[in-house]
Every structure is written in structure tokens, then in C-alpha cells.
Amino acid sequence: MLLNLFTLASLAATLQLAFASPTSLVRRTNPNEPPPVVDLGYARYQGYLNETAGLYWWRGIRYASAQRFQAPQTPATHKAVRNATEYGPICWPASEGTNTTKGLPPPSNSSSSAPQKQASEDCLFLNVVAPAGSCEGDNLPVLVYIHGGGYAFGDASTGSDFAAFTKHTGTKMVVVNLQYRLGSFGFLAGQAMKDYGVTNAGLLDQQFALQWVQQHVSKFGGNPDHVTIWGESAGAGSVMNQIIANGGNTVKALGLKKPLFHAAIGSSVFLPYQAKYNSPFAELLYSQLVSATNCTKAASSFACLEAVDAAALAAAGVKNSAAFPFGFWSYVPVVDGTFLTERASLLLAKGKKNLNGNLFTGINNLDEDELRFIFTDATIQNDTISDQSQRVSQFDRLLAGLFPYITSEERQAVAKQYPISDAPSKGNTFSRISAVIADSTFVCPTYWTAEAFGSSAHKGLFDYAPAHHATDNSYYIGSIWNGKKSVSSVQSFDGALGGFIETFNPNNNAANKTINPYWPTFDSGKQLLFNTTTRDTLSPADPRIVETSSLTDFGTSQKTKCDFWRGSISVNAGL
Incomplete structure (x- = not known):
């Protein structure tokens, strides 16, 4: 009899979950209760309560579906309630050029070493985290x-969440x-893709997700x-591309009622070679x-x-990418005339009135050029070539691999x-190649984006040791707190970014209102240096304002370097 009662109770609970149809979160009278079912119209998801973090969590929400090489679409309708406790499958990875040596993958977006989810072509999922007790309104x-x-x-799988970030910044956000x-x-391009599919499918996925958010x-x-x-x-390159998408007027291009976002943060804005969709390079990738x-x-x-097995297509893409010179990225956004109407440097130069979004905060790692095996061939890190002509030849050869379409005269100008x-x-x-990659690919694109927003932008420099590319990830993604960071360094850096997200002003630091000096806008010619008193990350934060004009690289100002890369060489460099 007890067994029968238990079975009936379980069945009743299951039926209640299956037929629940709330349209939004409702106020929980008990903060320890799990969130109610969220109805998205095409599907319903049951989130869960993370009591330790004090957060509601929904993992593996399908925001779109897409046929191969086609634009994302609203998913098919499913009536059954889904438990949003597991991350969705990750997207098939590709590779960077590694033909000069065995390359290592770039730093993960995740701060966790846990095994990642299985790759799949069906991977358009997102996760949502909100404060416990949150509801519509x-x-x-x-x-x-x-x-x-x-x-x-x-x-967006294991270890990629912002739960710790919201906790340590003291901000309430979704x-x-x-x-x-x-x-x-x-990111496959070519005339055939334009005729029968879509170009920049990955960017269209992001844009569709932003519409989902709205x-x-x-x-x-x-x-x-x-x-x-x-x-x-x-990811910051994606942010930049969403800023310049549709000629800077996505609202008009998509017939929207309001913008998809108001503000943006770009941490080391990535701008690799940006070719036209039907350029010889794009057609080469397609034919390969x-x-x-x-x-x-x-x-x-x-x-x-379209019919090739997904795993076989992914393997072919990895093989083709790896055949390019070390550090060269092959499958990347292209100028297609619709989503990206021109090269990024040109669109950014048009200024804020021609951009999506109203506010921007840009961050660079102070030592982006110390890329350490990520983008620069590690086999030459400790070379002892002393012959001048050999050094000239070596630099020229590697530069030609990174920028295959710049001329001999332009390579000499870079030298x-x-x-x-x-x-x-x-x-x-x-050292020289690392600096070239850092400036052209990360530092200057961040600089150009901040410059485009002018008085509506803040620019910062991350100098928590070692301050190499992507080391800032560990300050906002995943667990954050690992016993190797001072409390004040987290409060200084994360608090400023949290303040920008919460109030659109990085000077409203919710974590510590007095730790940072006043951060002026970029048009003032000043930036905020996030620093510690020593190179030990356990040492206290020592943030300070620096003059942009004081920042130099290879004997000249950073502005001079960025003006060079945005000059005539930008055409063949694809910037």
C-alpha cells in the first residue's frame, strides 16, 4: 500500500511538471525553492537552484536550430518540460595554422580542467544564470x-559560467x-556559400541569440x-562584429523595434585576416x-x-586549417556585403553614429605580445641567429605566412x-613577430573600437601577472577564486566591469567603491591600468591612470602603430 501511494504521488508530480505552463518566473515565497518552469513558446524548461551560489540556473537551453550552412531558425515546438540541468553539446572545433611545428590550441574560454561535452553539429544552446528568487518585473x-x-x-560548457563573477562583484544580474x-x-565562405547557403553563419547564430534575449x-x-x-x-572580435553588423544599423536591417544591446565590453578584440566572401582566399578554402x-x-x-558526415567535415576542416602557417586562422568572418558590409577598420572609422550600441569598454592585456606558443612559432623563441641577413629573411618569411596578400614593399614597411x-x-x-600579431590582431582593434565610441568609451590595461593574452579570463570566468589572487585585485578589476554591466558606468564599483581612481573616458587620452604592487598576484591591487601617449611599442607610440595598421596596408592585411 505504501508503495502504491508513493507511485501515485510520483505520477502526480510528474504530471504537474509536464502540464505546467507558466510564461515567466513568479516570486518565490521560499528562496530555497527551485525556479518555476519557464515557457519560451516553443519549449519549456525547468531550471534548478544552486543553493551554494544563491542562483537560479538553466543549462542547455536550445535557442535555435539550423541546417548545415543555413541561417539559424526558431526551434521546433516541444510540449514536454525539459530539465535544464545539463549543458548542451558543444560545437565542432576547428584549428589554427600549425604547419611549422606542432601547435598548441589557444587558451580555453573555460577555467575548468573538467572533461568537455561531446561535439555535435546540433549545438546552438545557451545557459542562463539569475539571482535566486528572480521573477519577471x-x-x-x-x-x-x-x-x-x-x-x-x-x-559555453563546463567551467564557463559567471556565477563567481556575480558573487565577487556584488552585482545582481542575469x-x-x-x-x-x-x-x-x-565560417565557410565562397560564391557557392553566398548562392546556396549563408556566410558568417557563426555571427548570425550570435545575432539570433541576441534576438532570443530580447x-x-x-x-x-x-x-x-x-x-x-x-x-x-x-568573443571580443564577435562583439566588435556585432557592433559594426549591418553597417551599424541592425535595427533597420532586421526590422527590429529596438536595439539588441546597449553596451559592450571587448577584452582583447580579435581581428584576423578579413577577406571578401568571394575573394581568391575564400574560394581557396572552399575548394580545399x-x-x-x-x-x-x-x-x-x-x-x-551538405551531405558529408559531420565528423568527417570537422576533420577535413581541422586538416586544412593546420596546413596554413603557424598562427594563421582560416575559417573566420568575411566581408559579405550584408552582415559585414566593409572591413572592420573602415566601419569603425565612421564613428559612433554608425555603430550598434551606445557604450564600450575595451581591455587589453599589457603583454599581449608575449603570446607564448599560442600564435607565434615556439621553435624560434630562443633562436640565436646573429647574421643580419638571415634575420631579415626569417622575419619576412614568417610575415608572408601571416599576411599572405601583403606585398614585398608592405612587408618591408612592417619590418x-x-x-x-x-x-x-x-x-x-x-619577439618581432609576436609584437606584430599582438598589435595588428588584438591591441589595435581594441584601440580602434574604443576610439570609435570616443566619449562613450573607457579603455583599460590588464597588468596582473603574467598579463599575457587570455590570462584575464581567470578573473571573470569559472571559479575565479583559486587562492592565487588578492581580494583587492578581484575587487578592482571585476568590480569596475561589474559596475559597467550594472549601471553602464565602470566607476560605480559595487565590490569596492574606493579602490580605483576615477576612470576617464577614452577621448581624454587616458586609460586605467589594473596593476598590483608586485608581480605576485597575491599582492594588493595598485590601479592607476596612465596617459595613452605614454604607451610605446618597439620605440614608437601605440597610436602610431595602430595608425600604421589602419593605413594603406590594411587593405591587403584584411584589417
């Missing part, structure tokens, strides 16, 4: 985070982190009129993939690629900007 600030990884790696198609699945985030307690997008590396998947003799190469005499004798070429 709370109008909480919203953060949408886009992961990095060179448009080839990364995910956080959405999303996935998008990578590699050849998300439609649904209020059901989780968020305010769709208070949205900040943030990304690091390729056709060949690698045995589609050469097919009546329709596009139809053949003058990064002279042999200003590099160390040991690892001379390594």
Missing part, C-alpha cells in the same frame, strides 16, 4: 557573454552565455533594455574543403558538402615598424 541588468577561441575552439557554430560549419530574458528576471554584450579574444571531403567530382559541390635593433638578440624574430 525585476528588470535586472543582463550580461550576454560570447566565448573566444579564434572562431575555432571554445564553448547572465546568458551562448555557443555558435565554429570552423567550417560557421524576446525571452524578461522571463528570467532580466531587462531587455539593459543588455551588455561581452567577449574575450574571438571540397577536395578534402571527396566532393570534387560531385554535380554540386555545395550539395555534397621598419618593428626593427631588429629594438628586439632582443635571443629570439629576435620571435
Whole structure:
């Protein structure tokens, strides 16, 4: 009899969950209760309560579905309630160019070493985190985070959340982190893609997710009129691309009632070679993939690629990418005339009135050029070549691999900007190439984006040791607190960014109102240096204001370097 009663009770609870149809969160009288079911129209999701963090959590929400090489669409309707306790499958990864040596992948967007989810072509999922007890009408600030990884790696899976960030900044916000198609699945170009599919599919995924946020985030307690997008590396490049998307007027292009976001944060804005969708380079990548998947003799190469097994297509993309020189990224955004109407440097130069979003905060790591095996061939790190002509030849060869379409005269101009005499004798070429990659690919794009927003932008420098590319990740993604950071360093850096997300002003530091000096806007010619008293990250924070004009690289100002990369060389460099 007891067994029968238990079975009936379980059945009743199951039926109650299956037929629940709330349209939004409702106020919980007991903060220890799990959140109610959230109805998205096409699906319903049951989140859970993380009592330790004091947060509601929804993992693995499907925000879109997409056929291969096609634009994302609203998912099919499912009536059954889904438990949102597991992350969705991650997107198939690709690779960077590694043909000069065995390359290592770029830093993960995750601060966790836990095993990642299985890769799948069906990967358009996002996760939502909100303060426990949140409900519709709370109008909480919203953060949408886009992961990095060179448009080839990364995910919104294990260890990629912002739970610790919200805790240590003392801010209440709704956080959405999303996935998008990578590699050849998300960034294959060529005339055939334009004719029969879409270009920049990965960026379209992100844009669709931002539309999802506008439609649904209020059901989780968020305010769709208070949205900040943030990304690091390729995630920051994605942020930049969303800022310049559709000629800077996405509202008009998509027929929207209001903007998709109000503010943006770019941490090391990534701008690799940006070709036209039907350029010789784009057609080369397309034909290489056709060949690698045995589609050469097919009546329709596009139809053949559509039918290739997903794992085989992913493997072919990795193989093709790895055949390029070390540090070269192949499957990346292209100028397609619709989503990206021109090269990024040109669109940013048009200024704030021609950009999506109203406010921007940009962050660079102070030692982006110390890329340490990520983008620069590690085999030349400690070379001892002393012959001047050999050094000249070595630098020129590696530069040609990174920028295959710049001319010999342009390579000579780059060499003058990064002279042999200003590099160390040991690892001379390594140091120069690292600086070239850092400036052209990360530092200057961040600088240009901040400059475009002018008085509506703040620019910062991250100098917590070692301050190499992506080391700032550990201060906002995942657990954060690992016993190797001082409390004040977290309060200084995370608090400023949290204040920007919460109030659109990084001077409103909720974690510690007095720790940072006043952070002026970028047009003042000043930046905020996030520093510690020593190179030990356990030492106290020592933030201070620095003059932009005082920042130099290879003997000249950073502004001079960025003006060079935005000059005539930008055409063949694809910037």
C-alpha cells in the first residue's frame, strides 16, 4: 500500500511538471525553492537552484536550430518540460595554422580542467544564470557573454559560467552565455556559400541569440533594455562584429523595434585576416574543403558538402586549417556585403553614429605580445641567429605566412615598424613577430573600437601577472577564486566591469567603491591600468591612470602603430 501511494504521488508530480505552463518566473515565497518552469513558446524548461551560489540556473537551453550552412531558425515546438540541468553539446572545433611545428590550441574560454561535452553539429544552446528568487518585473541588468577561441575552439560548457563573477562583484544580474557554430560549419565562405547557403553563419547564430534575449530574458528576471554584450579574444572580435553588423544599423536591417544591446565590453578584440566572401582566399578554402571531403567530382559541390558526415567535415576542416602557417586562422568572418558590409577598420572609422550600441569598454592585456606558443612559432623563441641577413629573411618569411596578400614593399614597411635593433638578440624574430600579431590582431582593434565610441568609451590595461593574452579570463570566468589572487585585485578589476554591466558606468564599483581612481573616458587620452604592487598576484591591487601617449611599442607610440595598421596596408592585411 505504501508503495502504491508513493507511485501515485510520483505520477502526480510528474504530471504537474509536464502540464505546467507558466510564461515567466513568479516570486518565490521560499528562496530555497527551485525556479518555476519557464515557457519560451516553443519549449519549456525547468531550471534548478544552486543553493551554494544563491542562483537560479538553466543549462542547455536550445535557442535555435539550423541546417548545415543555413541561417539559424526558431526551434521546433516541444510540449514536454525539459530539465535544464545539463549543458548542451558543444560545437565542432576547428584549428589554427600549425604547419611549422606542432601547435598548441589557444587558451580555453573555460577555467575548468573538467572533461568537455561531446561535439555535435546540433549545438546552438545557451545557459542562463539569475539571482535566486528572480521573477519577471525585476528588470535586472543582463550580461550576454560570447566565448573566444579564434572562431575555432571554445564553448559555453563546463567551467564557463559567471556565477563567481556575480558573487565577487556584488552585482545582481542575469547572465546568458551562448555557443555558435565554429570552423567550417560557421565560417565557410565562397560564391557557392553566398548562392546556396549563408556566410558568417557563426555571427548570425550570435545575432539570433541576441534576438532570443530580447524576446525571452524578461522571463528570467532580466531587462531587455539593459543588455551588455561581452567577449574575450574571438568573443571580443564577435562583439566588435556585432557592433559594426549591418553597417551599424541592425535595427533597420532586421526590422527590429529596438536595439539588441546597449553596451559592450571587448577584452582583447580579435581581428584576423578579413577577406571578401568571394575573394581568391575564400574560394581557396572552399575548394580545399571540397577536395578534402571527396566532393570534387560531385554535380554540386555545395550539395555534397551538405551531405558529408559531420565528423568527417570537422576533420577535413581541422586538416586544412593546420596546413596554413603557424598562427594563421582560416575559417573566420568575411566581408559579405550584408552582415559585414566593409572591413572592420573602415566601419569603425565612421564613428559612433554608425555603430550598434551606445557604450564600450575595451581591455587589453599589457603583454599581449608575449603570446607564448599560442600564435607565434615556439621553435624560434630562443633562436640565436646573429647574421643580419638571415634575420631579415626569417622575419619576412614568417610575415608572408601571416599576411599572405601583403606585398614585398608592405612587408618591408612592417619590418621598419618593428626593427631588429629594438628586439632582443635571443629570439629576435620571435619577439618581432609576436609584437606584430599582438598589435595588428588584438591591441589595435581594441584601440580602434574604443576610439570609435570616443566619449562613450573607457579603455583599460590588464597588468596582473603574467598579463599575457587570455590570462584575464581567470578573473571573470569559472571559479575565479583559486587562492592565487588578492581580494583587492578581484575587487578592482571585476568590480569596475561589474559596475559597467550594472549601471553602464565602470566607476560605480559595487565590490569596492574606493579602490580605483576615477576612470576617464577614452577621448581624454587616458586609460586605467589594473596593476598590483608586485608581480605576485597575491599582492594588493595598485590601479592607476596612465596617459595613452605614454604607451610605446618597439620605440614608437601605440597610436602610431595602430595608425600604421589602419593605413594603406590594411587593405591587403584584411584589417
